Amino acid sequence: MQVTIDARGLACPQPVIMAKKAIEENEQINVVVDNDMAVENIRRLAVKMACGFSVTEKEGGIREIALVRTGATSQTPIDSEAIAAEISCAVVAGKETGPLVVVLSDNHMGRGDDVLGDILIRGFVHTLLQLKPLPDTIICYNAGVKLAVKDSAVLDDLQQLAKDGVDILVCGTCVNYFEVGDQVAAGHISNMYDIAETMAGAGRLLRP
Amino acid sequence: MEEQRYVVFLFPSVSYALKAEKILKVARIAHKLIPVPRHISSDCGVCVRITEDKQQDVERELLGKVEWDKVLLL
Numbered sequence: 001m002q003v004t005i006d007a008r009g010l011a012c013p014q015p016v017i018m019a020k021k022a023i024e025e026n027e028q029i030n031v032v033v034d035n036d037m038a039v040e041n042i043r044r045l046a047v048k049m050a051c052g053f054s055v056t057e058k059e060g061g062i063r064e065i066a067l068v069r070t071g072a073t074s075q076t077p078i079d080s081e082a083i084a085a086e087i088s089c090a091v092v093a094g095k096e097t098g099p100l101v102v103v104l105s106d107n108h109m110g111r112g113d114d115v116l117g118d119i120l121i122r123g124f125v126h127t128l129l130q131l132k133p134l135p136d137t138i139i140c141y142n143a144g145v146k147l148a149v150k151d152s153a154v155l156d157d158l159q160q161l162a163k164d165g166v167d168i169l170v171c172g173t174c175v176n177y178f179e180v181g182d183q184v185a186a187g188h189i190s191n192m193y194d195i196a197e198t199m200a201g202a203g204r205l206l207r208p
Numbered sequence: 209m210e211e212q213r214y215v216v217f218l219f220p221s222v223s224y225a226l227k228a229e230k231i232l233k234v235a236r237i238a239h240k241l242i243p244v245p246r247h248i249s250s251d252c253g254v255c256v257r258i259t260e261d262k263q264q265d266v267e268r269e270l271l272g273k274v275e276w277d278k279v280l281l282l
Contacts, residue, residue, distance in 0.1 A: 119222065122241055122242075126243065127243055153240070156240070
């Protein structure tokens, strides 16, 4: 009988543990997972247990893995510790860790010298374009909003980031305070609710 | 759309790059101060990027005012 394990939405190492248990009890199993780490761990499990392994991509990032036990393994005792050592729940940059949020809280990078800080922040924002994966969200507040207004030296970079799908939140209170509300030219005006929620929900927060 | 080709001006130090930037601002030549691309140098430096067609204009503006190391196609 063929058994299907639904391991979608489960955190590492849950999917590979379920897969291991199931393949110990069955000749052939299917495991449905939704992340690369689970695929990789189950691939290693298959090697350890001398199972046939194949993976099929489904819609929405779902992967269906087929494991088939070969005759030899049924006699071979399974070294659980060796398998456990192979399981990796290392953080894979990107989705699993939650959104990557960049906070631009100033129009300078670092403290000490504003001329240098200006050069650095321009280099930083420009370099964000080359990050893989791109940040999910950029939040500009306090003097950071000046980066997103007309005549900002990094306006083209921020506009390109927005075009590439990065959500750019610009603090409304701040543009009001600096009286640049009519000059915001990248991203969209936001409020403290969205800003606090986005920061609280971030997997990683980057502050230059 | 054909991809825009750029060249970068590399300078002996950050202050040279800043001086060059000021001159280009006055001369109203579109430019961008960017980190020196990794494949060109591993130094933490900045350079001035311009579109390829502006190279001669920039050289003319900077000549005798700011010296530069090299101009490289990006």
